[in-house]
Amino acid sequence: MFYREAGQFKTSYEADGQIFPILQDRIALLMLMAAAIVVVPLAASPYVLSAILIPFLIFSLAALGLNILTGYAGQLSLGTAAFMAVGAFASYNFILRIPGLPVLLAFVLGGLSAALVGIAFGLPSLRIRGFYLAAATLATQFFVVWCLTKIPYLTNYSASGVITAQPIVILGYAFDSPGRKYLLVLGVVALMALLAKNMIRSNVGRSWMAVRDMDVAAEVIGFRLMRTKLLAFAVSSFYCGVAGALYAYAYLGTVEPEAYNLDLSFRILFMIIIGGVGSVLGSFLGAAFIVLLPVLLNVIAHSLALPTNVASNLELMVFGALIIFFLIVEPHGLARLWQIGKEKLRLWPFPH
Amino acid sequence: QPAEQYVALPSYRVGPYAAGGSGFYGGIIDYFNLVNLSGGVNGVKISWEECETEYNPSRGVECYERLKTRNGGATLVEPLSTGVAYGILDRLAVDKIPMTMIGYGRSDAANGKVFPYVFPLITSYWNQAAAMIKYLGDKEGGMDKLKGKKIVHLYHDSAFGKEPLPVLEALAKQYGFELIKIPVTPPGSEQQSQWLQIRQARPDHVILWGWGSMNAVAIKTAQRNGFPREKILGVWWAGSEEDTVPTGDAAKGYSAMTFNTPGNYPVLDEIRKKLYDAGKGNLADASRVGSVYHMRGVSAAVLWVEAMRTAQEKYGKGKRVSGEQLRWGLENLNVDEARQKAIGAFGMLPVVKTSCDDHEGSGAVKVQQWDGKKWNAVTPNWIVGDKALTRKLLEESSAAYAAEKKITPACLK
Amino acid sequence: MRMNEPEAHFGTVRRPAGPVILDLKNISLSFGGVKALTDISFDVRQHEIRAIIGPNGAGKSSMLNVINGVYRPQQGQIVYRGEVRKNMDVHAAAKSGIARTFQNIALFKGMTVLDNIMTGRNLKMKSNFLLQALYWGPARREEIAHRIKAEQIIDFLEIQAIRKTPVGRLPYGLQKRVELGRALAAEPEILLLDEPMAGMNVEEKQDMCRFILDVNDQFGTTIVLIEHDMGVVMDISDRVVVLDYGKKIGDGTPDQVRGNQDVINAYLGKGCA
C-alpha cells in the first residue's frame, strides 16, 4: 500500500541513477542513519555498542570489501583476513614510525598497503579461475600471517609478535569510549559504503560485473581484463585493510597475527554468501547474521539451561543447519530475500 | 537473598581446543559447586555464567562484554585463551574487572604496576622456560654440564611458541648450550620434516612447546622416527592426558612440565563424592576428574576462592566483593601450605603468594612423566628457574608496554 | 548518434557500398586436428551488409572470432582499414570500432538491460575510478551523458519497458535484442552479428531486420552477418560468402549464390532452391 513507486516519475537521468530511486527507501535510509548517529549512542548499552555494533560494522566493511572482489568482480577469495592483517599491521607501523601521523591517514595508508599486497596476490587471477583461484588465495592467507610472525620489525620487535594498537586521537579528540569508537567506525563504514555504491553504479562497477559474468565477452567489448581484475583486487583489499585496521584499533586493541587467521577469512566469506553475493546491502545483512546468530543461539541455549557442552554443540549444529536452510530458501542470500519481500509489498494486496 | 559473587567464564567446549576447555572449565565449576554446597565463601554463594568462545578472539570479546554486566557485574574473568585475553586486556582497567591468566598469556603481565588487573597466577611462560633449563641442567648433573649440549626448541609458530625465546636465548648464552629453534606451523598436524631435522641434529633434549593437536602429533612422529621420548620435555600445555592418551604407547617415557602435582587429593575425593555420585558433576565423563586439565581448573578456582576470602577479610566478611576489591584480594593472596591443607589440596599446587610487584605469586613448577597410563611426578620438589633473569626481562618488557600505552606504573591500593 | 531523428529518409536511399574496409587473406585456422578454416579469403566493403552462410560447423563463428581477435589464425592476413596484421587483438579490435554479438548469447547475466548497454560505451568513458567513486564532477557528467546515449539505443530498439530488468530473466529474443544494443552502444564501424535471429518468430525477425537495416542506413555501419534463415539473408544482404567444412564454396550477390550448385548441395538443400 504505502510502498509504491507509482506516481514517482523521474524527469532526469540523474534522478533515475540515484542509489535509492524510490522515495520511501530514501526516507527510510535517512531515518536509519539519523537513528544510528543520534539515538544509538545514547540508547545502546556499552555491551551492544562495543560487542555487537562495532564488530558488526567492521565486519560489514570487510564483507563489503570481499563482496567487491567476489560478488562484483567474480573472483572467489579466501584470503580476506590476510588483507585485514596487512591493513592493521601497516597502520600500526605507520603510526609508530611517523610521529604525528593522523590516525585516519594511517588507516588510509594501511588500506593502501593492503591494496598493494592485494595486487600482488591478484596477479594469478589472470590465469586461474573459480575454486582453483579460491584455493590459491589461501597462499595469501598463510604467507601474510607467516611474514607477520617471522619479521620482527613489523611487530616492533615485540617478543611474542603481538601489537598493541595506539590510542585513537583525531584532532585532539580521543576516541576511547565504546560510544565514540562506534561513531568513528560508523562514519568510516558509511563513507566507504557510499563510495562503493558509487563505484558500482558507474563504469568501474560495470567493468567488474562484466568480467564476472562473462570475461571473454567483456574483453571483446573493450574492457581490459588485467586492469579490471587487479583494480578489483586493489579496491577490495583496500576495504579489507581499513576494516582490519579498525578491527585492531577500535575493537580488539591488542592483537596477534593469529587473530587474522583462516577462520576469520571464512567468516567473512559466510557473510557475503548468506547476505548476498554482489550486493552492498547483502554485506551488511550477512555481517549482522553472522555476528548476531551465534550470540542469539548462545543466549537461547543458556536460557534453556542445557548442560554447557550440549548447548555449545547444539549451537554449532543449529548454526550449520541455519546456513543450509537459508541457502535453500534463497541461494542468492538475504539481500535477495529482502528484494523479493519488497516486490511482494509493491504488489500487495495482490499476490502477483 | 545474599548477593552472589559472580564470575564470568568465556569458555570453549567445541572446536579444536574443546578437550582442554571442557576439562579446565569443568574443574572450575566443580569446585565452585563444592564451595556452594558448603555455604559459599563465608556465606556468599558463587555464581558464574559461561559463554562459548570457540577460542576465537572476536567471539571471546563479545562474550566478555556480554557476561561482564550480568548478575550485578562480573568480578573476575578467565578466558583461557591468549587471543581472547589480549582482546580484553585494555578493557579490564576501565571495567575494573580482574582477569587471571593461569599458565598462559604475557609473562610481563606479572608486573602489577603496569597491569593492575591482570594476574598470570602461579607461573608464567618465562619462569617455565627458566625452570625447564634448570631441570635439564640438574638432570645432566649440574648446570655447568649443559655446556656444549644441544637443546631443540620445537615450538608452535605463534605468539605462544615464541614467548619463551628471550629466556631460552639468554640461558643458552649463559650456560653455553646450543639452542636449535624449529617452528611448527599451527595447527601442526604434520611434523615429519621437523622430526627428521631433529633426528639429524641429534639433540640431547627436545623442548616441546606445543598446544592442542600439535602435541600428540609430535610424540607420534617422534616414535615414527625412532626418537626416544625420554629426551622430550613438554610444556604444561603439552602435558595432559589429552596430549598423551591418543598416542597410545608412543608417549611412554615422555615428560612435561606442570604446575600441579599429579595424584589424588581430598578435595578431588569430595568432588567425586558430593558432586559426581549425586549426578551433579560438570563433566560428562566422571573419570576425567583429577585429570591434568580438570585439576588445573580446580586449582584456578581454589585461588579465586581464596582471593574472595582474602578480599572479604578486608572489605567485610560475608559480603560480596566488587571487582576492584577482588583485585586487591588477588594481589594479596597467600595460599600457604596450611591453607592448602585446610582446603584439601596440599601439594596439589605450589604455594602462591602475590603482591603488587608479583602478580604471579610463585613461578614454581614440577616435571611429570607419562607411564603409559597416567602422569607421575618425577621431581619431588617444586623447581624454580632463574628468577632474577625473568624478573629483569619482565621489567624491561612491561616498561616498554607502559611507554607505548602511556601508563604510569604504580601500585593500586 | 542521431537515433532520434525524424523518420525522413526511411526506406529511401541506401548508401552505396564504399571501398574495402576489411580484407581477409588466406586465413587458415585449426584446433588440434580439426581444421576450422582453410585458406579463406574475402573482403568486406564499407557500408555493406555482408552475410556468411554455411552448414553447421562450417567455420562461420570461427571466422568472426578471427576478425575480432578471439581466435588467432595460424596463417593468413587481416587488412583492416589499410593496416595489415597477422591477427587481430581483442582489445585493439574493440578500440578500432569492431563490435559484435554472439551465437550463444554472451550478455552479462547479472546486470540489468541498461547496465549491459552502458558497458558497450566503456571505451568512450574517460574519468578514472576515483572520480567515479566520488560520483562527482566530470565523472557524474560523463555518466549522465552516456546514459543519454544508452537511452537512445533503448528507444531505438524499443526495449524501454525492460530497461531495469536483469537480463537473465528475459526471454531469448529480447536478450538477442539487448545484445545488439550493447554492440550498438560502442558506435562501431563494423558490426559482427552471429545468428542474431536464431530462435525468433517471423515477426521478431522482421523487427530485427528493421533494426539492422536502420543501423546500416542511418549510420553507415558495415555489417557482417551470420544467419541460417535464407529468407533474411537473401532479402537484406548485399553480398554473401558461403563456407563449407572450413572452405569457401561461394561468394557473390544473393542471387548469384542462390544459383550456385555447390551451395545448393552443401547448404540449402532442395527445399529452398
Place this chain on the structure above:
Amino acid sequence: MNLNFFFEVLIGGLLSGVMYALVAIGFVLIYKASGVFNFAQGAMVYFAALTCVGVMEKFGVSLWIAVPVTVAVMIALGAAVERVVLRPLVNQPEIALFMATIGLAFFLEGLAQLMWGAQVRKLELPIEDVPSQYLMDHYNILVSQFDIMAAAVCGLLVITLALLFSKTKVGRALRAVADDHQAAQAVGIPLKRIWAVLWAVAGLVALVAGMLWGARNGVQFALTFVALKALPVLILGGFTSMPGAIVGGLIIGASEKLAEVYIGPMVGGGIEGWFPYVLALLFLLVRPEGLFGEKIIRRI
C-alpha cells in the same frame, strides 16, 4: 649434503603426501561427480573416525564391529545429505552449494562432539607406527611401516575409484552431472540416487582417511584441518582427477618436506604452511586446471 638424510626426507615426504592424497580423493570424488566443492570433507573425516572410536568406547566392542557400524552410519549420512542439502539445491550456483557444505561441516562437527564428546581419543590399528626394522637393517633408511601400509591402502582406493570413473556407465553419468545438473536430469540420470551413493562413498573414503589419520595423530578435532593439507594437493593435481590426487600428493608431500628441511632454516622455518600453496600456485600459472584436471572450456 648427506644423501641418506636427503632420501629419508624425500621418502617421508612422499609418504606424508600419500596421507594428504587420501583426503584429497574424497574431495575429487564429489567435485568430479557433482561439481560441488565439498568443504565438509574434513568434518566427515572427523565424524567418521570419532564415530568409529565412539562406538568402540561406548559399547565396548572391537574394531571389527565398530567399522561396519560406522560404514552403516556413513551410508545413512550420505542419504541424509542428499535428501536435506543437495536435493533442494539442484541447479543452484556452485558457490551456494559450496556454502551449504560449509554449513554441513559445522553441523557434523557439532553432532560428532555432541554424540561422542570432545575428548581426544586414541585409535589403535593392528599395525604400529614405528620404523620398519627391515628397511632400517637392509637399507639404513628410516620409514614407518604404518606409512607403507597407508600408502598401499591409498593406492588401492585410487585404483578402484579411477576405474569406476573411467569408462563405466555410472562414471560417465557422474561426469555428466558435474557438467550440468539440469541436462543430466533431462536425460534421465537419477540425481537423487547418484548423489546419495556418491556421498556415501565419499563417507567411506572419509572413514578410511579418518582411521589412518586418527591412528597417526589421535582422533581429535584437528582432523578437520587435514582438509587444509589436501587443498594444495587438489589444485596441483586438478579437482577432477583421481590420479591427480595421488601425483599431487606425492609432489606436495615431498617438496614441502624438502623445502622445510633445506630452505626453512634460512628464513626462520615454518614455511610448510604456505609453501605447498605457493608451489601449487606456480603450477597453476602454467596449467590453470592443475596437472590432470579437465580443461576449463571457455568458448563463445
Place this chain on the structure above:
Amino acid sequence: MSYLSVNNVEVIYDHVILVLKGVSLQVPQGKIVALLGANGAGKSTTLKTISTLLRGERGDVTKGEVQFKGERIDQLTPNELVKRGLSQVMEGRHCFSHLTIEENLLTGAYTRNDSRAELKASLEKVYHYFPRLKERRASQAGYTSGGEQQMCAIGRALMARPSMILLDEPSMGIAPQIVEEIFGIVKDLNSKENVSFLLAEQNTSIALRYADFGYILENGRVVMEGAADELSCNEDVKEFYLGVSAAGRKSFRDMKFYRRRKRWLA
C-alpha cells in the same frame, strides 16, 4: 483419452513472477503437436513444467496438473519420466561440455538396460541421422559448433528410445537443410515408431507443416488452438507468425514501418 494432457497449469518463478496463467493442452498418442508463440510466451516453461525440470529453476506449479498415460506426473522426478518414455530436449542445447559427443549420446541411454550391441545400434542410428556428429564423435562437446551441439542434444534424447519427446526449438541455429532433415526425422519416428511429439518452435511455417495440431501461446495463455492446416490458413496466424499477408510474403527489407503486434487478450 490423450497421451499427455496439461490441465490449467499456473507457474510462478521466484515466488513473484507469474508466467503461465492457466495453460491447458493435449497431445494424443502418435501425434505431433506444435506449441507456437512469441518470445517469452511461456513455451519453454510449459515444456519444463511437463518434464518437472522447473523445480531446478525456482519455478513452482501453483495450480493445475499434468497427466501422462493417464497418470499424474507432476510429482515425479525427471528420471522417472524418462523411464516412462518421456524425454525432453532442452532449449539452449545443454550438452555436457567436458564429455565427448559420443559420451554425450551414451549418457542419453542411461535409463536403458540394454546390451552393448543394442546401444551400438542406437548410436549408429543417431549417426545415420546426423552424419556430422559421427565426424565429431571424439571431440569434447564444449568445443563443437552451435549447430553440432543442437544435433547432439537431439540425438541424446533419441538414445533413450522415448515414446514421447518434448522438443524445445529444435531448429534454432540449424542450417536450413538440416532443419528439414530434423523435421523429417520427427515425422519418421512418428510414423514408424509411433513416437508422439510436443514441439515448441519459432519457425512456425515448418512446424505447422509437420504437425497435426497446434496451440498458440501468448503471455502465458493459450489464445488459439486447432488442427495444423486450419491454423496455417488463419489470417492472423498468417500475418503474425508466418509473415505472409494477403498481399503475399513481404520481403524482410520492407519491414520499416512502425507497427505493433496485435495482441489477443483472452
